[in-house]
Amino acid sequence: MVKKFGRFILNLREDIKNLPQYHINLIIIIPFIFTGFSILAALLASTLTEYHMKNRLDFEHPVLWAIFIIGVLAFISGVILVRLILKPVEEFVDKARQLPPLSHSEYKKERPGSVDQIKQFTNVFTQVTNVLSRIDSKHIFPNIIGESLAIRGIMSLVMKVSPTDSTVLILGESGTGKELIASSIYEQSLRKHKSFIKLNCAAIPAELLESELFGHEKGSFTGATSFKPGKFDMAEGGTIFLDEIGDMPLNLQAKILRVIQEREFYRVGGGRTIKTDIRFIASTNKDLEQMVQDGKFREDLYYRLNVFTIYLPALRERKEDIPALVDHLLKNSEKKVEISSPALQILLPYSWPGNIRELQNVIERAIIICDDNLIEPSHLPSSIIKSFDHSDHIPLRSSNSPLDDRLNEMEKNLIMDALRQTGGVQIRATELLGINQRSLWHRIKKHKIDVKSIKNSGI
Secondary structure (H helix, E strand, O other): OHHHHHHHHHHHHHHHHHOOOOOOOHHHHHHHHHHHHHHHHHHHHHHHHHHHHHOOOOOHHHHHHHHHHHHHHHHHHHHHHHHHHHHHHHHHHHHHHHOOOOOOOHHHHOOOOOOOHHHHHHHHHHHHHHHHHHHHHHHHOOOOOOOOHHHHHHHHHHHHHOOOOOOEEEEOOOOOOHHHHHHHHHHOOOOOOOOEEEEEOOOOOHHHHHHHHHEEOOOOOOOOOOOEEOHHHHOOOOEEEEEOHHHOOHHHHHHHHHHHHHOEEOOEOOOOOEEOOOEEEEEEOOOHHHHHHOOOOOHHHHHHHOOEEEEOOOHHHOHHHHHHHHHHHHHOOOOOOEEOHHHHHHHOOOOOOOHHHHHHHHHHHHHHHOOOOEEOHHHOOHHHHHHHHOOOOOOOOOOOOOHHHHHHHHHHHHHHHHHHHOOOOHHHHHHHHOOOHHHHHHHHHHHOOOHHHHHHHOO
């Protein structure tokens, strides 16, 4: 008998497993349940009223009891549903807070109940999204170094425009990484298996640039002893990057416009129209709008190029990326070198007119001259140290003070300056300083900085 019952249970389980599975959305099931309670309450109230009216009974108390019981059942059901929904969310939030990127969060310091729970969830989800976006960006663009909002915004734009065939115009000062962004667009594009041809318009003499772009036929000019394909021939089906297009002569701009508009060109000395299928990416460190107004750049070409513009900020506009850039340069160095905290603090406030290229040169020089595999302030160029000493927002002791005292005061003032800029929010100050929150906390304690007074001052 027991064996038969056991087999019956096993068969029943198998039958249940074989039943079709239906997945119901919570957005549907929750309103459905509470609608059911409302209908049940209405039917019960109607039935009780009808029964007591027929029998001429007092129905006030039974109806109240029915309302009370249905209300209790609805409340219990609501609590159970909320717990079922929120329990996995709470477990996720608790586990997420233990992860290193979020473990030093400002929200973790709040007392239980002092912050709205939904706000807590929103804060954690926002942080998790930010961390995931950084990880995703690092995976897709390993050569683009930086985690500032500006760089992450640029990565987002690159991801959006890369799969298209739209013309891209990259603007930014010299040394900001325009060629790197152009390469990243190509590597994520649908043409990544075709050619990627680069041409610096400022590096080639004006009289040779046309031949370099369009190619030339044999005998088209003195010295043209044979046919030579141009960059457009080489880029067929792929992508061409015209770097420093603001330096292109006006007469050649009209011919480039024809290629972009008509997708065809003529070789130098040739009379045959050549069709082409190329994606254009251009860059410049010049103000093309002003050049258009001054008559130095064709307006029609400017609007043809300006389909999708990406502006690269100067390094002085994203100083929070300097520690990551320095770390990247040191890791890629053949000589294993580290940088001291005082030396890094001196690099942060510098204006970097040469941008990333200048930073790269400074670090390369420091790596060569440092003896103990540690870059110290003495290994940095005197111009950067002088700029640091004379910066307005960092008052220093007199030059007769001991070096350690001066460096300590530099560090203290840098931390206070970062805290003032962020309204005393330490996690945002760490992003500006390029250090983790535990390190910032130790330095605040070491220098006896009153964070509360900075917060309350509202400076």
